[in-house]
Amino acid sequence: xxxxxxxxxxxxxxxxxxxxxxxxxxxxxxxxxxxxxxxxxxxxxxxxxxxxxxxxxxxxxxxxxxxxxxxxxxxxxxxxxxxxxxxxxxxxxxxxxxxxxxxxxxxxxxxxxxxxxxxxxxxxxxxxxxxxxxxxxxxxxxxxxxxxxxxxxxxxxxxxxxxxxxxxxxxxxxxxxxxxxxxxxxxxxxxxxxxxxxxxxxxxxxx
Amino acid sequence: xxxxxxxxxxxxxxxxxxxxxxxxxxxxxxxxxxxxxxxxxxxxxxxxxxxxxxxxxxxxxxxxxxxxxxxxxxxxxxxxxxxxxxxxxxxxxxxxxxxxxxxxxxxxxxxxxxxxxxxxxxxxxxxxxxxxxxxxxxxxxxxxxxxxxxxxxxxxxxxxxxxxxxxxxxxxxxxxxxxxxxxxxxxxxxxxxxxxxxxxxxxxxxxxxxxxxxxxxxx
Numbered sequence: 001x002x003x004x005x006x007x008x009x010x011x012x013x014x015x016x017x018x019x020x021x022x023x024x025x026x027x028x029x030x031x032x033x034x035x036x037x038x039x040x041x042x043x044x045x046x047x048x049x050x051x052x053x054x055x056x057x058x059x060x061x062x063x064x065x066x067x068x069x070x071x072x073x074x075x076x077x078x079x080x081x082x083x084x085x086x087x088x089x090x091x092x093x094x095x096x097x098x099x100x101x102x103x104x105x106x107x108x109x110x111x112x113x114x115x116x117x118x119x120x121x122x123x124x125x126x127x128x129x130x131x132x133x134x135x136x137x138x139x140x141x142x143x144x145x146x147x148x149x150x151x152x153x154x155x156x157x158x159x160x161x162x163x164x165x166x167x168x169x170x171x172x173x174x175x176x177x178x179x180x181x182x183x184x185x186x187x188x189x190x191x192x193x194x195x196x197x198x199x200x201x202x203x204x205x206x207x
Numbered sequence: 208x209x210x211x212x213x214x215x216x217x218x219x220x221x222x223x224x225x226x227x228x229x230x231x232x233x234x235x236x237x238x239x240x241x242x243x244x245x246x247x248x249x250x251x252x253x254x255x256x257x258x259x260x261x262x263x264x265x266x267x268x269x270x271x272x273x274x275x276x277x278x279x280x281x282x283x284x285x286x287x288x289x290x291x292x293x294x295x296x297x298x299x300x301x302x303x304x305x306x307x308x309x310x311x312x313x314x315x316x317x318x319x320x321x322x323x324x325x326x327x328x329x330x331x332x333x334x335x336x337x338x339x340x341x342x343x344x345x346x347x348x349x350x351x352x353x354x355x356x357x358x359x360x361x362x363x364x365x366x367x368x369x370x371x372x373x374x375x376x377x378x379x380x381x382x383x384x385x386x387x388x389x390x391x392x393x394x395x396x397x398x399x400x401x402x403x404x405x406x407x408x409x410x411x412x413x414x415x416x417x418x419x420x421x422x423x424x425x426x
Contacts, residue, residue, distance in 0.1 A: 001217055001218070001233075001234050002232045002233060002234060003232050003233070003234040004232055005218075005234075006217060006218030007218065008218070008222070008225070008227060008234065010227045010229055010232065012229075013354045013357055014350075014354070014414045015229050015410075015411070015414070016414070017222045017225055017226075017227055018222075019222065031350070031414065031418045032350045032351075032353075032354055032414070032417075032418075033350065033351075033354075034354060087377075087378070090381065092377055095373070095374055095377045095378075098370065098374065099374060102370075129251075133230070133231070133251050133252075143361075144361060144364050144367055145367055145370075147321060147364050147367050147371075148367055148370055148371050148374065149371075150314060150317065150318060150371075151302075151318065151321075151322065151364075151367060151370075151371030151372075152371045152375050152378070153306075154302035154305070154306050154314075154315075154318045154322075154371075155285075155297055155302050155371060155372060156375055156378065156379070157302065157305040157306055157309060158295075158297045158298075158301040158302040158304070158305035158306075159286065159288045159295055159296070159297035159375070159379070160288065160295070160379070160382075161295050161305065162290055162291075162293050162295065165290065165291065165293070166290060166382070169309045169310075169311075170306055170314055174311060174314050175311070175313050175314055178313070178317050182317070185361065189361070193230045193231065194231060194232040196231065197231040197232060197233075197250070198232075
């Protein structure tokens with residue numbers, strides 16, 4: 001049985017149970033004072049909005065250079081993918097793999113994954129509840145790791161600072177990429193995981 | 208294991224005897240936990256809560272350790288780069304400043320928030336919450352601060368930053384001579400203490416202690 005069927009609301013912030021009061025739109029948690037809702041309001045719409053914005057920014061994030069390495073007056077702008085390829089050329093496969101996963105695979109997987117979650121919550125079709133919750137947890141856990149490239153740029157810009165001899169500066173692609181990461185993280189926050197279980201047929205499909 | 212059966216009578220039980228999964232909304236009877244045990248949701252596997260001993264004291268010690276490490280971790284050099292006789296230092300703070308100065312203000316603000324401001328705010332929130340429980344003062348502010356802490360949680364990214372340091376070191380390795388600085392040691396220390404703190408400071412017990420429902424949480 002779901003808490004919602006018993007007229008019980010879970011506080012999203014402190015997880016305290018609250019009996020649903022009849023006729024109030026804005027009920028607050030008896031323990032921590034946060035607003036309590038049956039389900040996060042407009043969760044699906046908000047998540048879609050954030051996801052679509054992220055998907056649009058995903059294009060400049062990958063096509064525009066994220067940083068320019070200049071040495072002896074010659075500048076070489078590089079995109080995210082070019083950075084990975086460069087690491088492969090140097091033979092540093094483990095680090096190249098980490099950067100490739102964090103900067104290319106994870107953002108792509110997140111965009112597709114959140115889209116699939118929303119689609120399957122709205123249409124019931126493609127995934128079982130177990131697959132959906134697995135996907136949700138994976139996305140929630142992995143999201144922050146995409147900031148890796150942004151931090152690398154911050155460190156490189158600070159440390160490679162030798163004037164004309166060698167210097168590194170960040171470019172527009174970095175802004176787009178950071179925005180994609182933040183928007184997809186926000187999308188994971190606005191998505192209410194309880195929706196995943198709401199349209200599963202039986203209550204007892206646990207072990 | 209929590210017991211999800213006999214649905215009809217479940218909703219009539221008093222709220223104190225009930226427990227609902229935050230991630231899938233399954234309603235259950237509340238299980239009694241001994242120290243070190245944890246309750247998992249039988250349907251989706253979410254960790255409902257754990258019970259640990261000495262939560263407040265141990266967390267306080269860890270928070271204070273983390274705060275002491277915070278300044279050296281962020282302002283002492285993480286690495287030094289030597290290129291044809293010129294040296295440059297890198298600290299977490301200098302990365303923020305360098306981005307800001309080269310016209311990438313927005314990225315600079317994001318780096319500042321994720322690697323410095325939010326980790327610090329999280330620690331300060333935790334410190335004040337624990338003090339409020341320990342000395343039994345300002346519980347309502349404690350509740351508010353603990354709510355803020357939960358909103359900030361995902362946005363502090365120390366471990367990602369550390370991985371960024373490693374990637375940067377590898378990228379620079381054959382361009383110039385690198386020496387690792389004391390700042391990196393402090394940074395790793397800060398990260399370890401903070402992860403340990405998140406494990407020790409069981410949210411369920413802190414919420415109970417803040418609302419005065421659990422007299423033993425402070426033990």
